[in-house]
Amino acid sequence: MATLIPNLNTCLSRMTSGEKRFARRLEALLEDAYLCWYDVTVGVKRRRPDFLILNPLRGILALEVKDWKLSSLLRIDPQIVECNFNGQYKKDVNPLLKARDFINVTIDMLKKDPLLISPAASHYAGKLMMPYGHGLILANITRKDFNDARLADVLPEHLVICQDEMTESADAEAFQKRLWDMFLQPFPCCLTLPQIDRIRWHLFPDVRIECRQESLFDAPSAEPAAQTMIIPDLIRVMDVQQEQLARSLGEGHRVIHGVAGSGKTMILGYRAQYLAKSSNKPVLILCFNKGLSQKLKSWIEEKNLAEKVVVKTFHSWCSEMTRTYLLPKSKAKTNSSEYWEETIQSVINGVNRKEVPAGQYAALLIDEGHDFKPEWLRLVVQMVDPASNALLMLYDSAQDIYQKSSKRQFTFSSVGIQARGRTTILKLNYRNSAEVLGVAYEFARDLLSAQDAEDDGVPLVLPQTAGRRDIAPEFIRLPNFNAEIEAIMLKFQQCQEQGIAWHDMAVLAYFNHQLDSIRDCFKKHQIPVQSGTLETAHGVSVLTLHASKGLEFPVVAIAGLGSLPHQKSEESEQARVLYVGMTRAMNQLYLTADRDSVFAQKARAACEKIAA
Numbered sequence: 001m002a003t004l005i006p007n008l009n010t011c012l013s014r015m016t017s018g019e020k021r022f023a024r025r026l027e028a029l030l031e032d033a034y035l036c037w038y039d040v041t042v043g044v045k046r047r048r049p050d051f052l053i054l055n056p057l058r059g060i061l062a063l064e065v066k067d068w069k070l071s072s073l074l075r076i077d078p079q080i081v082e083c084n085f086n087g088q089y090k091k092d093v094n095p096l097l098k099a100r101d102f103i104n105v106t107i108d109m110l111k112k113d114p115l116l117i118s119p120a121a122s123h124y125a126g127k128l129m130m131p132y133g134h135g136l137i138l139a140n141i142t143r144k145d146f147n148d149a150r151l152a153d154v155l156p157e158h159l160v161i162c163q164d165e166m167t168e169s170a171d172a173e174a175f176q177k178r179l180w181d182m183f184l185q186p187f188p189c190c191l192t193l194p195q196i197d198r199i200r201w202h203l204f205p206d207v208r209i210e211c212r213q214e215s216l217f218d219a220p221s222a223e224p225a226a227q228t229m230i231i232p233d234l235i236r237v238m239d240v241q242q243e244q245l246a247r248s249l250g251e252g253h254r255v256i257h258g259v260a261g262s263g264k265t266m267i268l269g270y271r272a273q274y275l276a277k278s279s280n281k282p283v284l285i286l287c288f289n290k291g292l293s294q295k296l297k298s299w300i301e302e303k304n305l306a307e308k309v310v311v312k313t314f315h316s317w318c319s320e321m322t323r324t325y326l327l328p329k330s331k332a333k334t335n336s337s338e339y340w341e342e343t344i345q346s347v348i349n350g351v352n353r354k355e356v357p358a359g360q361y362a363a364l365l366i367d368e369g370h371d372f373k374p375e376w377l378r379l380v381v382q383m384v385d386p387a388s389n390a391l392l393m394l395y396d397s398a399q400d401i402y403q404k405s406s407k408r409q410f411t412f413s414s415v416g417i418q419a420r421g422r423t424t425i426l427k428l429n430y431r432n433s434a435e436v437l438g439v440a441y442e443f444a445r446d447l448l449s450a451q452d453a454e455d456d457g458v459p460l461v462l463p464q465t466a467g468r469r470d471i472a473p474e475f476i477r478l479p480n481f482n483a484e485i486e487a488i489m490l491k492f493q494q495c496q497e498q499g500i501a502w503h504d505m506a507v508l509a510y511f512n513h514q515l516d517s518i519r520d521c522f523k524k525h526q527i528p529v530q531s532g533t534l535e536t537a538h539g540v541s542v543l544t545l546h547a548s549k550g551l552e553f554p555v556v557a558i559a560g561l562g563s564l565p566h567q568k569s570e571e572s573e574q575a576r577v578l579y580v581g582m583t584r585a586m587n588q589l590y591l592t593a594d595r596d597s598v599f600a601q602k603a604r605a606a607c608e609k610i611a612a
């Protein structure tokens with residue numbers, strides 16, 4: 001079955017009946033290797049063909065679909081069509097001409113990429129690596145009527161698929177042959193996956209991924225000026241599953257269960273951008289962690305979306321609700337747990353008494369949803385405008401480091417999230433090198449046993465590496481904590497000499513007091529350190545493991561493993577926190593300890609196993 005992007009259910013409402021029928025045939029009659037896009041914007045000029053079909057062994061086709069009936073056609077020539085459609089006179093460009101123009105412009109764009117041109121030694125030297133073509137689907141005109149009306153005089157018959165050639169009982173081979181006949185100059189091709197990604201990178205600026213978190217989700221600008229941009233050798237695009245998901249989010253509630261580094265936040269960014277353009281009311285992004293909220297906020301500002309998209313931590317949102325709607329304030333010490341419990345309860349009461357209006361936001365996007373208590377979710381779900389009912393929840397139960405016990409038996413429907421049949425699982429980890437992910441997984445192996453769940457429940461998904469290789473993480477045992485910091489500084493200085501910027505490095509530790517020693521020591525050695533949690537400045541980030549959630553850095557060191565696990569909280573919870581910390585490292589990970597604690601031993605064993 002071909003992959004249709006967006007998926008059929010999410011685009012049915014905007015399709016004509018002919019497009020629906022044709023899309024169903026594509027899905028049913030083409031094999032898995034076919035990728036078929038419906039009505040997506042292509043290239044920097046943002047054109048929108050009805051369908052675009054890519055097959056690694058055949059090439060690329062642009063198709064227009066028309067629901068004309070023969071009786072509605074008034075005049076047609078190679079340039080112009082005049083018809084009566086639904087009782088209205090319409091004059092338009094001949095759709096075949098439109099499809100041809102589109103494919104020519106698209107092919108010119110692809111040909112600018114030397115990596116998509118057949119090599120000099122090849123029989124097809126200098127040509128684009130794949131054939132291309134264009135065609136027209138006449139969903140309501142049979143081949144007989146087409147011939148009788150002599151439409152072939154203006155619409156070459158091999159470029160047209162007629163109504164009776166796309167019925168439910170159509171023969172798959174005959175249907176495919178009709179498509180293949182549309183290619184201008186067919187020749188054998190065999191596109192590799194990286195080549196397909198490259199083609200998608202050119203076709204769809206919306207699914208490009210830039211490096212590092214300053215530009216976290218990003219499609220670079222799709223302005224016409226970008227036409228002159230330099231084409232990089234190494235490109236990054238969403239994978240097909242991510243792209244299909246991002247384009248298919250549609251209306252209603254949606255849950256994405258994704259392993260660490262699988263692109264959940266990136267998809268949230270894509271979605272926020274889309275919603276900001278299409279909604280009148282503001283869009284609300286909520287998360288738990290301050291660092292993540294700052295990272296998302298600065299990205300939203302960079303994209304000039306701040307007027308439409310509000311980013312808050314759950315707690316700061318509650319504070320804002322209390323202030324705005326003059327709700328009773330907690331008298332407990334500010335920021336104490338009692339203070340927050342009372343503040344949150346005050347907002348819940350305010351909503352129940354209708355002092356805080358429900359449905360304030362066109363859409364609600366929750367990042368790291370596993371950090372939310374059920375009652376928080378129950379509260380915020382009410383803030384979505386029922387007219388759009390757009391809610392997106394991103395979840396990874398392996399990273400659930402808070403309130404675990406209170407969430408046993410958790411189901412989404414119990415908090416008002418209607419996610420049945422609307423959940424997706426992302427298993428591929430893109431952030432970490434295979435070595436970093438290997439160590440993180442080995443370390444937390446006991447906690448991470450895959451668990452299925454009903455559609456409405458919470459599965460535990462095991463991460464799979466996307467395959468990028470880098471140096472193996474290193475475990476370093478030292479006599480005391482100061483020596484650990486010295487060793488980390490030395491590693492970081494070496495990284496900096498190799499060209500890695502200070503702000504691409506982070507030191508993480510479990511306890512706040514450990515951070516103070518680290519900062520002091522770094523400053524004493526003139527290594528710049530960031531004061532806040534986000535890389536607005538240019539120094540090394542020094543963060544607690546908890547605060548690192550949702551962030552990422554090319555180089556990460558985790559200090560103080562010798563003092564873990566400690567007595568004050570559950571060992572499994574601390575192991576999860578460490579798993580979260582390790583999965584922040586994109587390329588290099590250093591783990592240090594001054595004692596052979598349980599975690600130090602586990603970390604050493606994990607590093608040795610992966611290095612072997």
Ligand SMILES: Nc1ncnc2c1ncn2[C@@H]1O[C@H](COP(=O)(O)OP(=O)(O)OP(=O)(O)O)[C@@H](O)[C@H]1O
Binds near residue numbers: 430431583
């Ligand atoms: N298809 C892809 N190809 C290359 N890089 C990707 C792809 N998808 C995501 N990434 C990169 O992987 C990294 C992790 O993405 P992101 O932060 O969205 O993951 P996440 O699922 O939110 O992670 P976490 O839950 O651990 O915070 C980012 O640097 C992102 O650019």
